[in-house]
Amino acid sequence: MITTLISVDSSLASQIALRYCCQMAKMVSMDIRSIHIEKNSHGAAAPGTGWVRQTWESSTMETARDEIVNLVEALPSACPISKVPKLAMGDPDEEICHELESGRYDLFVEGMLHNFDPTSFCERIRTRRFYQSACPVLLVKNMPAFRQAAFLLTPGERPGPLADAFRKLFPKDAMKIDLIEVQHVPGLATVSAKRHRHDENSAALADTAMDADIAGQFINQGWTLRHHKQVGELAETPVLLRNYSLVASYLPREFRRRDPLLKVLNQVPTANLLCCSS
Amino acid sequence: MQILVAVNTEPYSNLAVDQVARLAANTNAKVTILGIAQGKHNRAKRQTSLPANLEIDDALQGAIGEYRDRFVGHFARSVQMPFESGPEAPGIRLCMGNASKEILSESRELESDLIVLGCDDANGCTWNNAQEVPRQIASEAYCSVYIAKKDTAVDRVVCCLGHEEISQQSLEMVSQFVTLYGARLQMVGLLERGELKSDIEKKLGWLISYYGTKKIEPWVEVVEARKFDDFVASEARYALMALWMGKEALLRRIFSKAKMSRLVKTSESSALVLR
Numbered sequence: 429m430i431t432t433l434i435s436v437d438s439s440l441a442s443q444i445a446l447r448y449c450c451q452m453a454k455m456v457s458m459d460i461r462s463i464h465i466e467k468n469s470h471g472a473a474a475p476g477t478g479w480v481r482q483t484w485e486s487s488t489m490e491t492a493r494d495e496i497v498n499l500v501e502a503l504p505s506a507c508p509i510s511k512v513p514k515l516a517m518g519d520p521d522e523e524i525c526h527e528l529e530s531g532r533y534d535l536f537v538e539g540m541l542h543n544f545d546p547t548s549f550c551e552r553i554r555t556r557r558f559y560q561s562a563c564p565v566l567l568v569k570n571m572p573a574f575r576q577a578a579f580l581l582t583p584g585e586r587p588g589p590l591a592d593a594f595r596k597l598f599p600k601d602a603m604k605i606d607l608i609e610v611q612h613v614p615g616l617a618t619v620s621a622k623r624h625r626h627d628e629n630s631a632a633l634a635d636t637a638m639d640a641d642i643a644g645q646f647i648n649q650g651w652t653l654r655h656h657k658q659v660g661e662l663a664e665t666p667v668l669l670r671n672y673s674l675v676a677s678y679l680p681r682e683f684r685r686r687d688p689l690l691k692v693l694n695q696v697p698t699a700n701l702l703c704c705s706s
Numbered sequence: 707m708q709i710l711v712a713v714n715t716e717p718y719s720n721l722a723v724d725q726v727a728r729l730a731a732n733t734n735a736k737v738t739i740l741g742i743a744q745g746k747h748n749r750a751k752r753q754t755s756l757p758a759n760l761e762i763d764d765a766l767q768g769a770i771g772e773y774r775d776r777f778v779g780h781f782a783r784s785v786q787m788p789f790e791s792g793p794e795a796p797g798i799r800l801c802m803g804n805a806s807k808e809i810l811s812e813s814r815e816l817e818s819d820l821i822v823l824g825c826d827d828a829n830g831c832t833w834n835n836a837q838e839v840p841r842q843i844a845s846e847a848y849c850s851v852y853i854a855k856k857d858t859a860v861d862r863v864v865c866c867l868g869h870e871e872i873s874q875q876s877l878e879m880v881s882q883f884v885t886l887y888g889a890r891l892q893m894v895g896l897l898e899r900g901e902l903k904s905d906i907e908k909k910l911g912w913l914i915s916y917y918g919t920k921k922i923e924p925w926v927e928v929v930e931a932r933k934f935d936d937f938v939a940s941e942a943r944y945a946l947m948a949l950w951m952g953k954e955a956l957l958r959r960i961f962s963k964a965k966m967s968r969l970v971k972t973s974e975s976s977a978l979v980l981r
Contacts, residue, residue, distance in 0.1 A: 440911045440926065541895070541902070544929040544937050548900070570925040667861075667944060697925055 430458045430597060434537040435524060435557075436513060437464055438495040445539030445568040446499060448699065450507035455574060455602050462500065462513040463527055464492050465520040489515050521556040528562045535597060536561050542569040546694035553693075553702065554683045564593045564703045565679075572673040572698040578606040580677040582689060585705070590676050593703045603673065610689055666695045676701040707735040707875060710818040711796075712809045712843075714742055714834055715769045718824035722854045723773045725976075726822050727780035729882050737777065738797040740812050741770045742805045744834060770798060805833060806842040813849055819875045820850045827855040831971050841967040844979050850876055851979045852883075853970055860887050860975050862945040866894040866934075867906060867913075868957035872950060876980040877913075880948060881920055883978060887946060891917060891924040896931050896957065931960050938969060948978040 434449055436442040449460050466488055476484070496513045503509065516523045528536055540552055552558065558565050577594070579587050587607065594605075669675060675696040680689055693700055711726045713719035723739070730737050743766045777796050801808045813821050825831040825840040831853065833839035840853045863884050884891045893913055895906050910926055917924050929937045938947060938961075947969065951958050970977050 440907050440914075443911060444914075444926070542925070542927040543897075544927060545933055571923055572925075573923075666940075670861075697927065 430456055430534045431532065432458055432460045432535045432537055433524075433528060433531060433533045434460055434462050434509075435465070435520070436462045436496050436499065436539075437492070438499065439539070441539035441541045441568075443499060443539070444541075444571055445537055446503055446507075446509070447571050448539075448566075448568040449537055450503050450509070451571065451574065453506075453508050456598060458508050460507070460509040461531075461533075462496065462510055463524065464496055464513045464515050465523045466492055466515070466517045467520065468518045485517060489517065524557040525560055528557070533563050535563055535566055537566045537568060539568045542697045543694070546691050549694040550683060550690050553679060553690075558702065559679050559704065561704070564597070564701055566674075567700045567702065568698075569696070569700075570698050574603055574673045576606065576672050577603045577674040577676060577701075578608050578669075578672045580608045580610060580675050580692065582610050585678060589705065590678060590703055594676055594701070597701075606672070608668075608675075610692055666697070669696045670698075672696070672698060674699045674701055676703070678703055678705040681705070707733055707820065707878070708816055708818045709735045709737045709820045709822060710740055710809070710813050710816055711737060712740045712742060712805070712821065712823040712839075713769065713773055714744075714805075715765045716824075716826065716834070718826055718854075719769070719773065720776065720824070721856065722822050722824035723776050724780070725852070725854045725886070727777045728886050729822075730777075731780065732882055732885060733878065736794065736797070738799060738812075738816055738818075739770060739773050739777070740809065741766050741773075741798070741800045742808055743800065743802045766800070770800065774798060805839045806846070809839070809843055810847060813847060818849050820852060820879060821847055822852045822854060824854045825970075827974075831855070838967070841970045844970050844977065845963040845966050847979070848981065850879060850981050853977045855973070855976045860889055860944065860946050862890045862892050862941075863887060863948055863978075864892045864894060864941050864945040865948040865950065865980075866896070866929075866938075866957060867909065867950050868896040868931075868960075869906070869950065872909070873981075876950065877916065879978070879980065881917065881922065883946060883948070884922055889946065891922050892945070893924045893926050894937070895926065895928045896934065896960075897928050898931055900930065902928055934960055935965065938965075942969060942973040942975060942977075944975070946976050946978060947973060948980055950980045 432449060434445060436446065446462075449458070452458065453460065466485075493513065493515055497511065500509055500511055500513075514527065524536070527533075536557070538552075538557075540549070543549060552567070558567075577598075579590055579594075581587055581590075669692070675693070675698070677689075677693060677700065679702045680687060680693075683690070709726055709729065711722050713722060726735075726737055729735060774796060799812060801812070809821060809823070812818075821843060823833070823840055823843060825833055826835070829835070831840050844851045844853060863880060865880055880891065883889075893910055895902050895910050914924055914926070934957075941947065949957055949961065949966075949969075951961075966979070
């Protein structure tokens with residue numbers, strides 16, 4: 429049973445994330461609990477103090493709860509999600525981190541609309557609820573059919589912990605898995621994908637897979653993503669990544685805006701499964 | 707749905723006729739083939755049959771007959787017969803003169819919902835070698851326009867939405883093109899200063915539900931308005947770009963006629979302008 433916490437509001441991104449979870453629950457046994465954090469409105473937006481403030485806050489929370497209850501009621505009845513969300517007012521990072529620590533969750537889910545520009549993606553995964561999460565984080569962007577997943581690694585990264593996290597969430601035969609290595613070539617600005625035949629995969633990639641004892645088990649095929657300066661090949665990375673219902677990777681250790689890994693992760697149109705590397 | 711397919715004697719007109727026939731196979735579309743001869747403006751038209759007294763060169767007359775047979779032939783081969791009584795023969799109109807003016811004028815007269823035309827995509831999407839007819843039609847038509855090119859690897863229909871008013875006809879057209887290409891549908895919402903307007907967000911949600919009932923699961927992507935040109939340049943290679951250009955549309959403001967012309971000219975895949 430995967431105990432899942434999903435952060436929801438009335439946005440389209442949340443609706444898609446909820447539907448993704450319900451679809452996922454058809455594959456694995458899940459207990460989905462929703463949480464909504466109403467941002468603390470210290471300052472200009474907060475009307476008055478004392479009773480006025482309290483009345484405004486409870487009215488705001490009630491409206492939010494009703495909106496979310498309506499969203500949940502629109503989901504298939506078989507979806508194992510709590511009908512009433514957990515509500516709190518405050519800082520979303522703080523409240524969600526606290527809930528994740530105290531609730532022993534296996535997975536945290538959040539929705540985000542797929543954005544052509546990587547800035548908002550970078551900002552999102554820099555939040556504390558992502559990089560301090562006690563469990564893997566699933567960032568849902570679109571609703572795909574669950575067919576194929578990929579592990580996206582940089583040279584030297586071991587897929588072991590990622591594979592362990594993945595195994596805990598999905599049954600062995602749930603999806604085919606590709607292994608994608610992102611290579612960094614300094615000085616080249618854009619990113620492209622180059623497909624290699626299975627027998628042409630880099631030795632490092634094969635070794636990494638072998639080390640983790642997953643090569644023969646469920647790795648489907650290997651790819652290498654390289655940074656390339658030919659703009660004409662720019663579209664190939666998105667084309668490759670579009671094939672996957674989910675791309676799993678470690679959360680980047682550094683958040684440089686122009687980090688090519690972040691660019692590649694942003695180009696995943698379906699869902700990113702993000703785990704801490706240690 | 708009224709579809710006007712504009713043709714001349716060039717091979718790319720075959721492609722336009724084929725695409726229209728495939729579209730008509732799944733809809734109750736009424737199709738008119740408009741043959742345009744080069745020459746002085748001398749309008750004279752007759753529907754459903756070839757004109758007897760019109761001074762149109764033999765090549766065009768022959769080609770029009772072939773296009774009609776080609777269109778009807780699609781229905782004969784089709785497993786799904788759209789009409790109980792068999793395919794409705796396309797109406798035929800012929801004219802001479804400025805192709806752009808004739809097509810636009812004819813589409814207004816027929817109250818067309820969609821204008822379809824092919825183009826020489828090896829030569830910058832031209833019509834009769836030098837004219838820029840497809841670009842003018844895409845920019846100036848009052849109804850939707852489909853510029854048919856030899857699509858190689860279209861895997862998505864990318865619909866760009868900058869306003870909430872969408873005609874039922876255009877919704878249906880998108881659905882037909884998704885079926886036609888066997889492609890994924892991707893809905894794109896435009897951001898203004900990082901924000902997706904709530905009416906656009908609601909419309910995207912509504913579109914997901916609408917196409918969900920047709921067993922189509924659209925994906926959603928958002929693009930900052932100022933980066934829309936980059937987005938189009940990167941997507942037009944693999945996708946049929948469908949742009950909703952309403953009168954008040956944000957797209958109309960940020961995607962000028964010149965940019966539209968460039969898209970039609972440079973895109974490797976077909977282009978669909980929805981109105």
